[in-house]
Amino acid sequence: MHQSHDAAGVPAPAEFLEHLPPAPLPITVGSSAMRFLAPLTPSRTDRKFAYFYSDPARGSGWLELEGFRPSDAERIHELVRMEEIVRVVGAEPRKNADVAYGNALIFGSNNP
Secondary structure, rough: OEEEOOOOOOOOEHHHOOOOOOOOOOOOHHHHHHHHHHHOOOOOOOOOEEEEEEEEOOOEEEOOOOOOOOOHHHHHHHHHHHHHHHHHHHHOOOOOOOOOOOOOOOOOOOOO
């Protein structure tokens, strides 16, 4: 992380290295990374796997993903893009509360 301004908006250059703990088994690496990144409101830069961030508690600047497998870094990049879209258009709408039935049940079967 390359901080350019502190939380008050005053120029305060600093560099940080954040180690993310391994993701527990049911959680993917991308989901685990986004738990850290989402509060920083990441935005893509012109460099892949480098993002601007703005955190009211920490400050702002840019960060770069390092040490991830290429497939995990790609997934994180997609998730950051989705976060950007959600900030612009809002979250996916939920079903109407007045719908009394759920989704159709699909039973698994090995029978062709």
